[in-house]
Amino acid sequence: MNMEQHLAARLNHIAPFHVMELMKMAAELETDGRHLIHMGIGEPDFTAPPPVLEAAAKALTDGRLQYTSALGLPALRAAISDHYAQQFGVTVPASRIIVTAGASAALLLACAALVDVGKEVLMPDPCYPCNRHFVVAFEGKPKLIASGPEHRFQLSDDMVREHWGAHTGGVLLASPSNPTGTSIAQSELAKIIASVRERQGFTIVDEIYQGLTYDGKPSTALSLDDDVVVINSFSKYFNMTGWRLGWLVVPERIVPAVEKLAQNLFICPSAIAQHAALACFAPETLAIYEARKAAFQRRRDYIVPALRELGFNIPVTPDGAFYVYADCSHLTKDADAFAKQVLREAGVVIVPGQDFGPATAQSYVRLSYANSLENLQEAVVRLKQFLHDQG
Known part of the structure; x- marks a missing residue:
């Protein structure tokens, strides 16, 4: 056969x-x-800069290579929480942060937890292709909405309202975006999140390029709503592409569900990458x-x-x-x-x-x-x- x-x-x-x-x-x-x-x-x-490489070498020498919690090292989750507080003035409890095997794993976990079979997920066209394929992998239906330069190649609240239908489950955004390098204004993002909440849907925001924002201070969707799901990564701003390490921030109430998925799908992220990433947040x-x-x-x-x-x-x-x-x-x-x-x-x-x-x-x-x-x-x-x- x-x-x-x-x-x-x-x-x-x-x-x-x-x-x-x-x-x-x-x-x-x-x-x-x-x-x-x-x-x-x-x-x-x-x-990866020298302090990160040195932290990785020390982890190797010390033999800290065993499985970690599926949610990630407690110390790394706490460091990411502190980073949100210090860099963005946002309180994000470490209990809501899940360390993942790259942003791709974070997106897979988010889609596995939130995308029902046959449900539409709104996203801009153009967008990063893997995002829509993550939706398809869990038998959802990506609905691409043409978003031209007049909208900075991003979805607007008006677009979300216009295209939301009976089978829509949520929206998947990226700010700044691949391929366009454009961000969604915080005021517009706040409107989108409110409209999605009003319709009892989910909002996932890919922020893997968050640290690389040039015209103004970087921001996060987490400052707008506790129910938003945010993806981030150590690959881009932190220059750790091949280390395959990222994180996911979810509402407290769905942490157990995502933990269950992470245990089954990934066991845990790379131990050595996690120990190395702790050095990312040192002042030097x-x-x-x-x-x-x-x-x-x-x-x-x-x-x-x-x-x-x-x-x-x-x-x-x-x-x-x-x-x-x-x-x-x-x-x-x-x-x-x-x-x-x-x-x-x-x-x-x-x-x-x-x-x-x-x-x-x-x-x-x-x-x-x-x-x-x-x-x-x-x-x-x-x-x-x-x-x-x-x-």
């Missing part, structure tokens, strides 16, 4: 991650000796992160006007994360083909909009500035020559 006959039907609703296919193409070119400048994957070029480590954040901002302030000068239309200046979402519709009718041509001919890795939703699939590309300023400058030189050659 053909093994494909045993695959679950839900797989038909989960699309391939096209960014990864482009990365395979890039890897093949590099194997052939091509020098590429990577502006594709959203991964900081900075790695936070100073390193803030210096790196300033470097990201300098890169943004260079690359956005440089791309505009090349002819890319960037209708919304990103205020966070490390992405530029650029309209290339006057340069090409097919963003996917354009990205592949830029890769082959200019040696610059960018990604097309097709992963992020149908509304911008053919007309936008995403560029990551999680690379050195020198490399970004070289990328601009290469793109300028490429566009000149195209006539």
